[in-house]
Amino acid sequence: MSLDKLKQIITDVMKEVDVVIGYKQGFDPLHATPCFITKPEQVDQVIWNPLCVQNLASYLTSLKKKVGVIVKGCDSRTIVQFMQEGLIDRSKVVVIGIPCTGVVSVRKVLEKVKHEPIEEVKFSDDGMVIVKTPSGETKMALSEVAPDKCETCQYPTPVLYDHLAGEPITSTKDPQSVFKDIEEFDKKSLEEKKAYWEKEFDRCIRCYACRNACPMCVCQDSCIAESREPHWVSQKSNLTEKMMFHMIHALHLAGRCVECGECERACPMGIPVNKLKRKINSDMKVLFGYEPGVKPEDKPPMFTFSVEEKNIEEHKL
Amino acid sequence: MRVGVFICHCGSNIAGTVDVARAAAELRKVPGVAFATNYMYTCSEPGQDEIKQAIKRENLDRIVVAACSPRMHELTFRRTIEKAGLNRYFLEMANIREHISWVGLDKEANTIKAIETIKMAVAKVMQNKPLYSSSFKINKRVLVIGGGVAGMQAALDCGDGGLEVVLVEKSPSVGGMMARLDKTFPTIDCSICILGPKMVDVAQHDKIKLYAYSEIEDIKGYVGNYEVKIRKKATYVDWTKCTGCGLCMEKCPSKNSYDYFNFGVAPTKAINIPFPQAIPKKAKIDPDFCRQFTKGKCGVCAKICPTGAINYEMQDEIVTEEVGAIVVASGYGLIDMDKFPEYGGGRYPDVITGIQYERLLNASGPTEGHIVRPSDHTEPKTVVFVSCAGSRDKSLGIPYCSNFCCMYIAKQAILTKDHIPDSQSYVFYMDIRSPGKGYDEFTRRAQEDYGAKYVRGRVSRIYPKGKKLVVVGADTLLGTQVEVEADLVVLATAVTAAPGAAQLAEKLHISYDTFGFYVESHPKLRPVETNTSGVFLAGAAQGPKDIPASVGQGSAAAAKVLALFSKDMLESDPAVAKVNENTCVGCLKCKLTCPFGAIQEKELRGGKIVASVIETVCAGCGVCTSTCPCGAIQLSHFTDNQLLAEVNAICQK
Numbered sequence: 001m002s003l004d005k006l007k008q009i010i011t012d013v014m015k016e017v018d019v020v021i022g023y024k025q026g027f028d029p030l031h032a033t034p035c036f037i038t039k040p041e042q043v044d045q046v047i048w049n050p051l052c053v054q055n056l057a058s059y060l061t062s063l064k065k066k067v068g069v070i071v072k073g074c075d076s077r078t079i080v081q082f083m084q085e086g087l088i089d090r091s092k093v094v095v096i097g098i099p100c101t102g103v104v105s106v107r108k109v110l111e112k113v114k115h116e117p118i119e120e121v122k123f124s125d126d127g128m129v130i131v132k133t134p135s136g137e138t139k140m141a142l143s144e145v146a147p148d149k150c151e152t153c154q155y156p157t158p159v160l161y162d163h164l165a166g167e168p169i170t171s172t173k174d175p176q177s178v179f180k181d182i183e184e185f186d187k188k189s190l191e192e193k194k195a196y197w198e199k200e201f202d203r204c205i206r207c208y209a210c211r212n213a214c215p216m217c218v219c220q221d222s223c224i225a226e227s228r229e230p231h232w233v234s235q236k237s238n239l240t241e242k243m244m245f246h247m248i249h250a251l252h253l254a255g256r257c258v259e260c261g262e263c264e265r266a267c268p269m270g271i272p273v274n275k276l277k278r279k280i281n282s283d284m285k286v287l288f289g290y291e292p293g294v295k296p297e298d299k300p301p302m303f304t305f306s307v308e309e310k311n312i313e314e315h316k317l
Numbered sequence: 318m319r320v321g322v323f324i325c326h327c328g329s330n331i332a333g334t335v336d337v338a339r340a341a342a343e344l345r346k347v348p349g350v351a352f353a354t355n356y357m358y359t360c361s362e363p364g365q366d367e368i369k370q371a372i373k374r375e376n377l378d379r380i381v382v383a384a385c386s387p388r389m390h391e392l393t394f395r396r397t398i399e400k401a402g403l404n405r406y407f408l409e410m411a412n413i414r415e416h417i418s419w420v421g422l423d424k425e426a427n428t429i430k431a432i433e434t435i436k437m438a439v440a441k442v443m444q445n446k447p448l449y450s451s452s453f454k455i456n457k458r459v460l461v462i463g464g465g466v467a468g469m470q471a472a473l474d475c476g477d478g479g480l481e482v483v484l485v486e487k488s489p490s491v492g493g494m495m496a497r498l499d500k501t502f503p504t505i506d507c508s509i510c511i512l513g514p515k516m517v518d519v520a521q522h523d524k525i526k527l528y529a530y531s532e533i534e535d536i537k538g539y540v541g542n543y544e545v546k547i548r549k550k551a552t553y554v555d556w557t558k559c560t561g562c563g564l565c566m567e568k569c570p571s572k573n574s575y576d577y578f579n580f581g582v583a584p585t586k587a588i589n590i591p592f593p594q595a596i597p598k599k600a601k602i603d604p605d606f607c608r609q610f611t612k613g614k615c616g617v618c619a620k621i622c623p624t625g626a627i628n629y630e631m632q633d634e635i636v637t638e639e640v641g642a643i644v645v646a647s648g649y650g651l652i653d654m655d656k657f658p659e660y661g662g663g664r665y666p667d668v669i670t671g672i673q674y675e676r677l678l679n680a681s682g683p684t685e686g687h688i689v690r691p692s693d694h695t696e697p698k699t700v701v702f703v704s705c706a707g708s709r710d711k712s713l714g715i716p717y718c719s720n721f722c723c724m725y726i727a728k729q730a731i732l733t734k735d736h737i738p739d740s741q742s743y744v745f746y747m748d749i750r751s752p753g754k755g756y757d758e759f760t761r762r763a764q765e766d767y768g769a770k771y772v773r774g775r776v777s778r779i780y781p782k783g784k785k786l787v788v789v790g791a792d793t794l795l796g797t798q799v800e801v802e803a804d805l806v807v808l809a810t811a812v813t814a815a816p817g818a819a820q821l822a823e824k825l826h827i828s829y830d831t832f833g834f835y836v837e838s839h840p841k842l843r844p845v846e847t848n849t850s851g852v853f854l855a856g857a858a859q860g861p862k863d864i865p866a867s868v869g870q871g872s873a874a875a876a877k878v879l880a881l882f883s884k885d886m887l888e889s890d891p892a893v894a895k896v897n898e899n900t901c902v903g904c905l906k907c908k909l910t911c912p913f914g915a916i917q918e919k920e921l922r923g924g925k926i927v928a929s930v931i932e933t934v935c936a937g938c939g940v941c942t943s944t945c946p947c948g949a950i951q952l953s954h955f956t957d958n959q960l961l962a963e964v965n966a967i968c969q970k
Contacts, residue, residue, distance in 0.1 A: 085904070219947035222900040229897075230948040230957030252946045303909040305940055307823050 003048050006070075006098070006165040010043050013068040013094050013163065020068035020096070021059055023052040030106055030118040030131070034059070048165075049123055050103045050142060055260040057082070058215035066092045072100040074149060076158030077258035077293025078215045084298055085256070087218065097161030099169040104129060105147040107270065112145065113138050149261045149274075152178045159294055179282040185275070197243070203269040204242040210273050211249055213266035216256050224248060250276040255284045255302045258293035287311050319351035320439055321377035323368055324413070324431075325359035325384035331418040336428040340383070343432045349443055351375055360390050365397045372401040379403075379442040383411040383435045404447035406891070406954055411438040433967050440966035444959040448891035453933050455541035456641040457882045458483065462533060462821070465493020466512060466864060467856025468646030469519050470871030471878075475644075476524035478879045483638045484519065485547055488577070489530045490595035491516050493648055494857075495864060497578065499678035499686075502728040503759035509594055509681065516596040526638075529597055534635055536824045537914060539933060540851025541641045541887045551631040552601035554588070558626035561598035563590060565618035565627070574606035576683070579676045582669075582691065583683035588618045588627075593681050602627075642851045642881055644874045645835060646867075647821060649857040652707040652715070652811040660706070660779045660808060666692040667786055668779060668806045670706075671725055678732050688736050690805055693784070697804030700733050701788045702726045702744045703776045707811030709747060715811050717832070720861035722809035723750045727760040729807065730769035742769040743801050745776050745790050753863070772799055779806055812861040826936070827852050834860045845874045853877050892954040893935035894942060901927040901949040907941035916941060 010020050019038050024045040026033035032051040037043060048070075056069050057078035071079065079095060082088040109131060116133035123129055127142045143151075154175060157168040188196070208225065211217050225233050225245045233244050249263075257277040264274040284290050288301035288311070322344045326332035337355040344353040352375040358364050359382055371377060380403065382394050387410040395405035413431040421427045457480055461472045464486030472484045490496070496516070498508035519525055534546040554565075571587035578591035587607035590600050600618075608615035609629050619627040651672060654663035661668045667690045669677075680686035690697050704726055708719040723746065730742040744763075749771070751757040763769045774791035781787075788801045814833025822829040827847040828836040835858050838846035845853050853874040856867035894907075894915070903926035908916040913936050919929035928941075928950060939952045948957055 085906075087904070218904040219902050222902050222947040222949065224946065224948045227900065227948060230951065231961060232948065232957065302944070303906055305910045305912045307912075 002166075003046070006048055006096070007043050007046055009096055009163045009165055010037065010046060010068070010070075011040065013096060014040060014043070016066070017068040017094055018065035019063070020070070021056045022046045022070045023048065023054070023056075028118045029121045030109060048098065050101075050129070051106070051121065053103045053106065053147070053265065055215055055262050058213070058262065060093060061087050061215075061218075066094075068094040068096055070096045070098060071158050071161070072098055072103070073155035073158050074100075074153065074258070074260050076160050077155065078260060079293075080160055080296050081216060081256060081258050081293035081300075083296045084293075084300055085218075085303070090296075094163070095158065095161045097158030097164045099157045099164065099166045101156065101169065102142055102146050102150040102153070104142065104145045105265075107265075108145040108147075109140070112140055147261055147265070148181070149259060152180070154178065155294075160296065179278065179285075182275070182279050182282050185279070198239060200271050201242045201246055202239055203271055204246070205269060206237060206242060206245065207268065209266040209268060210263035210271075213262040214249075214253070215260060215262065216253055216258065217249075219252075246273065246276065249273075250280060253277050254280045255288065255290055255300045256292055257281055318349050318379060318443055319375065319377050320349050320379040320381060320442060321368070321371050321375060322350055322353035322381045322383065322435060322439065323359050323364075323371075324353070324355040324435070325364070325382065326355060326357050327384060327414055327418075328358065331384070331414050334418045334422060334424050334427050335413060335431045336424060337431075339428055340432050340435060344435055344439070347436055347439055350439060352377060359384055360393055365393070368394070368397050369401040372398065372403065377403075379407050379409075379445065381409050381411060381435060381438045381442050383413045383431065383438065385414040386410075386412045386416075404449075406448040407442065407445055409438040409442040409445070411435045437963040437966045440962040441959050444956070444962045445954070448953055450888040450891050451932070452886040452888050453541060454885065455882065455887050456543075456639055457481070458638075458640040459642045459644060459878050459882075460485065460543065460545055460638065460640040461644045461646060463487075463493065463646035463648050463856070463858065464491030464519070464527070464529070465646060465648045465856060465867070466495045466515070467648075467858075467862075467867035467871040468493070468644065469515050470868045471644045471646060471853075471855050471875045472525050473515065473518055473522065474872050474875030475878055476522045478875065480524065480878065480882060482522075482525045483528065483545070483547075483640060484525055485528045485531050485533060487530070487532050487647075488591070489552070489599070489601050490578075490591050490597065491519055491527065491529065492592075492594070492596065494672070496592065496594070497580075497672060497675055497679075498725075499675050499680075499682075500728060500732060501864060502724045503753075503755045505728070505731070509679075513594050516594065520596045527597070528636075529599075530601060533821060533824060536643070537934075539913075539936065540849075540881075542933065543640050543643060543851070545638045545640060545643075547636050547638060549634040549636060551633050552599070553604070553607075553627065553629055553631045554600045554602060555626040555628055555631075556597065556599045558624040559599045559622075560624060561590060561595075561600070562623065563600070564621050564623065565600055566590060568617055568621045570615065570617055571606050571608050574603050579683055580670065580673045582673050582676045600626075602629075642853065642878045643825065644853045644855055644871075644878065645821070645825065645827070645847075645858055646855040646871060646874075647818060647858045648815050649861060650813045650815045650818075652713070652813050654808070654810065656707060656713055657808065659777065660703070660806070665779065665781055665786060665806075666690075667697075667804065668808065670808050670810045671722065671729065672810075674729055674807045675725075678729070678736065686736075688733065688805075695804075696737055698737065698740050699801065699803045699805075700730075700740060700742045701776075701786075701801055701803040701806045702730060702742065702809065703788075703806065704744065704746045704809045705775070705811075706808035708809075710811070713811070715813070715832070717861070718750060719809070719812040720750075721812075721863040723748075723760065724753075724756055724863065726807075726809055727751075727763040727769070730763045731767045734767040734769070742767075743788075743803070744769055744771045745788070746771060746773060747775065753865070774799070812857065815858065818858065825849065825852055834858065845870055845877055851881070889933055890937065891932075892952065893932050893937050894930045894939070894950050894952050896928050896930055897949045897951065898927045899949075900947055902947055903927050904946065906944045906946070907950050910940050910944045912936075912938065912940060 023032045024035040055075045057075045113133050120132040131138045154171050324337045341353045341355045380398050399405045411434045459475050461468045461484045472482045476482045495512050501508050531547050531549045534548040537544045565588045566586050569586035569588045573584045574587045576585035588602045604610040676682040751760045772792050774793045776790040778789040785802045790799050792799045818833040827849050837844050855870040855874040915931050915934035917929045941950050942952050
């Protein structure tokens, strides 16, 4: 995909929208940051490379204006889910899709270079990332530092778009592998799983970054985690309360999580919070044959009420 | 806050296996509990007085009664505390009888469980808020589902009581099962002769609106204000034009239609009037057999009809009726013959069911009342009746007795002798159940005066031998095997719930048992009420029942409707969902999940969208509260905080 083509599309889309959301260079060469383009001269700021990790669709529900938004395949599922839930007005959104060959996990790169200051980041044509730090150049394969979601990506091309910057790509990843890690994890005993999550959630500092980064979180400032009425979670900073918060967040995403991984990316403590949600998604697939954010005409199963569910035998004569 | 706790002995029902005095002593230590006592019968008049006096004397403002299920006496005690000046929702009941004393024998364990259960109720009652009901108008029209004898009786009684009645019948004519019977026990009255006038009354009653060949599509609303969608199934005959002359039926070339009314004893025409006394007496086309539908050409009936009533393009029509109460009299079904491979499973034409035999006996039936074998149309000389074909058989999942088979077998044995004087009937039975007025005398008459041979034992096998059928069974009184060479075998097949009973129950929000029969509110004291207020039961939909019992229930249900409609206004239950507009984020998931359509979208002045509950439509099921991600929608009297208080009370470390 060429950056020029993307810029051309943005310039065209600018004519019909109030703002286009894209990526620009962030505070250092390893970080990209969202940018909001309202004037033609800002188009040149736009970048596109594997550092463009953020899910820009997250902004859509809070914007009242007509918006153009750049999405990767994974991010596009957010828009589809918004449509299923009636959270956006599709006529006010212009989707600029990018066929994506994978992004990097900034956290993984930083670990490789031992958190040294970044001087330069380059991407070679053969899928290598070259990171320059004061102690020299480190070369690593893109696949080595990709976030977990890229490893099983089924939707490299956006599932929905108005403009596509580049040629569509089809996934080469085995669809059966999507929940492989969850199936592996499920094999552990209850005690092992409990011990695993206790260890992970004990690190939680209740900063709510995971919640705030989540595009599907609708409650925003009315979050039950901070409410006294009802008082589900107290302000005590102990394991049970932390666990309770994460359980609530996971259950609120049952059949809604589009697996963009923003929660996990935002977590300053490196807690694998997306795992819980993916476990529920795998169950939703078995129970309701439903995958969030794929077809705009689908209805999320938790948005319906029927006395008899096809795959749940609890009310059969 | 000053909580009073009253622990009931319920005679020895509770005190027998729970140390009530110790429980009271423990409860006195709980913070917030100002008074705790135990009493022999709290629900008795002196027991209720004790509560009222304690409220005054101890200055109590919240009351916990630890006794039986709230189903039993919650209303009693709500009234008690209301009389003493408290809001009726400042009462909590701890069920220490059904949940504790009746289920465990270990007194120590029971006592501990009782104490914890009462502590939960104390924690809950301290979170309770005063709630007030509002009143609303009722629509004094009644819907009766099912036009059998029970439903017709309910409709006629309601109509005579001055109410407007909507009667919905699934089949093309009212009359139900009774219209198919030949005679009725124990008087040998002609069934249709006594039912026919009732059917005519239904048709001619100015208060009854009859929807025949129609089914309930959907029911919305609540007691006093239901909105019912009725599907008028396509008959392909314009009933406003049809005069019931029967010319079409005579000329129809499609002669092999299944006859639902006669349970397939003989075929009928694709366009038919089910029986001569049918109400309404109108023709309908069965598209499964009509040549116009199966082959795309015929049109004989359209050509022949003198009034031009035939319309092959007719579609189902949905009509809406508004009513305030519903009587469910949807009747029963019968088990299929294919459940009995040992009796031929429907493969031997001369093994038939009791209801098919009724049609053979009936003068307006396909044989005009001549008993003949379906196979060769000869008169049978030896007829064997097999009772309990499916009934009281756990292996078929039917542990219950079908109620009326013993009696109709005796009747059919008597009628067989009347029709064919040189015939011999055999009845294989498990027990003879004849507990009604004049019933036992009747079964004895069949044996003593009509010579029916009663063999106590079950039939193990039926197999054909030439033109005959060999019935192999046991005679448990003689302790021998018996073989009877029969010309005709009649199976008294088990009564089941009507087909589609469960689906109808879901639409009505009433409960049904594992067999599909509808559950009454109380087996002894509220036999025609359901736990859904405004919905009443009549007839065999509630369980196998004979004609007098069904008629009695029809009248009883009508009396309940008339009593309900004697008021102009009803009080609403304030324990419904409520939206906190400050915290509602307007995601409206609740609106999508609400099974009752009780949630609306509402725009506040600032343009913010929030959910809003229509109080009278809300049934208080709580689906919305578990759907709401931010806890903005709460079920009054069962708020998250009230439930959390209960959980915290028992999960103390």
